[in-house]
Amino acid sequence: MKYSKLKVFVFFIVLLTSIELSFGQSSPTILIAYYSESGKTQSMAEAVAKGVDEIEKVDFILKPISEVKIDEVLNASAIILGSPVYNGNVAPEIQEFINSWPFEGRPLKDKIGAVFVTGGGFSIGEEAVMMSMIRSMMIHGLIIVGGDSVESAFGASAITGEGDFDGGEIQDIFLKKAVGLGRRISATVVDRSK
Numbered sequence: 001m002k003y004s005k006l007k008v009f010v011f012f013i014v015l016l017t018s019i020e021l022s023f024g025q026s027s028p029t030i031l032i033a034y035y036s037e038s039g040k041t042q043s044m045a046e047a048v049a050k051g052v053d054e055i056e057k058v059d060f061i062l063k064p065i066s067e068v069k070i071d072e073v074l075n076a077s078a079i080i081l082g083s084p085v086y087n088g089n090v091a092p093e094i095q096e097f098i099n100s101w102p103f104e105g106r107p108l109k110d111k112i113g114a115v116f117v118t119g120g121g122f123s124i125g126e127e128a129v130m131m132s133m134i135r136s137m138m139i140h141g142l143i144i145v146g147g148d149s150v151e152s153a154f155g156a157s158a159i160t161g162e163g164d165f166d167g168g169e170i171q172d173i174f175l176k177k178a179v180g181l182g183r184r185i186s187a188t189v190v191d192r193s194k
């Protein structure tokens with residue numbers, strides 16, 4: 001084989017190998033799951049997804065927990081969970097969802113876990129609800145990651161019904177925390193997949 005023909009041959013082998021490699025590797029998936037009665041926690045979930053989507057090479061699933069299949073939990077590299085505050089506690093549906101996760105052999109161990117929350121008022125449950133979800137995730141062995149600023153150290157939270165924050169839309173100051181949380185989780189997942 002002539003030298004130039006050999007070069008073309010080698011070029012095609014390298015090309016085919018890289019095509020096969022890129023098709024063979026699927027991107028890690030982040031599951032963003034939430035419970036929302038009146039849409040506030042859903043708005044935060046959408047902002048989290050926006051942040052996740054800012055980082056390349058990551059897929060995400062954004063769903064209310066009622067639509068999440070257990071395979072989606074098992075296959076996710078990270079689980080980001082959102083709840084409203086109900087009487088100082090996590091929404092019961094969220095706790096039931098976590099209780100439904102398989103535990104034997106701890107199949108969720110070492111996945112990334114993160115949380116977001118919406119509450120009507122300041123300091124009447126939002127931090128307690130974040131901690132409640134974090135505690136349950138830690139029982140399953142998830143590695144907890146907070147938001148990207150000290151104001152979202154435990155996760156992203158929004159006040160939806162007190163003072164200046166009482167209104168229809170979630171205010172930007174809170175949506176930014178949710179976007180930052182999503183971005184940080186996404187970047188962490190990409191780093192870990194290298």
Ligand SMILES: Cc1cc2nc3c(=O)[nH]c(=O)nc-3n(C[C@H](O)[C@H](O)[C@H](O)COP(=O)(O)O)c2cc1C
Pocket residue numbers: 035036037038039040041042084085086087088089118119120121122124125126160161
């Ligand atoms: C039954 C009930 C209990 C609530 N209890 C609290 C509470 O203890 N603390 C709080 O900050 N907000 C409380 N809220 C307000 C909700 O947490 C808040 O409106 C939240 O943003 C609703 O989220 P969603 O629109 O996703 O359902 C309560 C709301 C309901 C309906």
